[in-house]
Amino acid sequence: MFEVIGERINTSRKLVQAAVVERDADYIIDDVKKQQEAGADFIDVNAGARIGHEKEDMQWLLKTIKPIATVSLCLDSPDPAILEMAYGMVDNPPMINSISLEKNRFDTMMPFLKGKDCKIIALCMDDAGMPASSDDIVARAKELVTRLESIGMKQDSIYIDPLVQPISTDSTKGTMVLNAVRQIKQLFPDVHITGGLSNISYGLPERKIINRTFVTLMMDAGMDSAIIDPLDSKIMAAIKTADLLLGNDNFCMSYLKGVRSGMIKS
Known part of the structure; x- marks a missing residue:
């Protein structure tokens, strides 16, 4: 089944x-509960927007x-020291967001990841910048998987981000x-x-319909x-329906639950 990483607890968002x-705990608690109730499998936690804090x-x-x-929580920071501190605070094995092939980031993240549960x-990013072709993405993914496996990471613990780019600038990006x-x-x-996923629709009108269609593809x-x-119920409905049609939803249980809850409706 498709896994949703809830993106809302990020201090780049004004309300957060x-x-x-x-230190409004009620706001944060309410938002996290809503994300979980809506079907989030992980809650991303990013506190990086306030420099120095x-x-x-x-x-x-x-x-x-x-x-x-x-x-489970997704600990989101480019700073291994912050991630080390955060890793020590959680009870269950978290998701870490993220590593890339950019030398400075890679060289500091690998020692942090070694031995971690x-x-x-x-990210399929290296010092040359964003990938320019499918071959670029695949080559970078191969290197990431190979090097992460070398420190004991299992393949089913690796989440490759191919870096979606705006189709408004190049119709082949999709x-x-x-x-x-x-x-x-x-x-x-x-x-x-x-x-x-939302980068695909950057610069275009009616972005949500593009995002919903793209996720199914x-x-x-x-x-x-x-x-x-x-909390975007329409993209969640699209995901659950695609899981159903791709044969990932045994006995249609997740889809039917979504219909009964009112999340999926025509």
């Missing part, structure tokens, strides 16, 4: 940052969220990433594919996870 500054903000967020979390989001995902899943059937190609807003 205000709640963190004011990330450590104490992350500590406060984790202390606030842990008692009411019914799903966690899942890892691995097929580029779809083709790459198919190849990655053929090479590494146990590796997961995740990432933010990506699921058919092999994507089995995404970093999205689970």
Whole structure:
């Protein structure tokens, strides 16, 4: 089944940052509960927007969220020191967001990841910048998987992010990433594919319909996870319906639950 990483607890969002500054636990708790009720499988926690305050903000967020979390957390920071601190605060193996092939990031993240019981989001980014072709994405995915396996990470703990790019700037960007995902899943059937989907619609009107359509195409190609807003009931309905049609929903149970809850409706 498709896994949803709830993206809402991020201090780059104005309301979340205000709640963190004011230490408004009720706001954070309410948002996390809503994400979980909507079907989030992980809650992403990012406290990086307030420069100089990330450590104490992350500590406060984790202390606030842990008692009411019914799903695993995704610890989101480019700073291994923050991640080390956060990793020590959680009870269940978390997801880590993220590593890439950019030398500075890679060289600091690998020692942190070695020996950790966690899942890892691995971005197909290197020092040359964003991938320019399907072959670029696949080559970077191969290197990430190989090097993560070398420190003991199992393939089913690796979540490759192929880096979706705007189709408004190049009409081939959609097929580029779809083709790459198919190849990655053929090479590494146990590796997961995740990432933010909304970049595909950047610069275009009526973005949500593009995002909803694109996620179903990506699921058919092999994507089995995404970093999205689970309170967007229409994209959640599209995901559950695609899981049904792709044969991932035994006895249609998840789909029927979505219909009964009112999340899925015509």
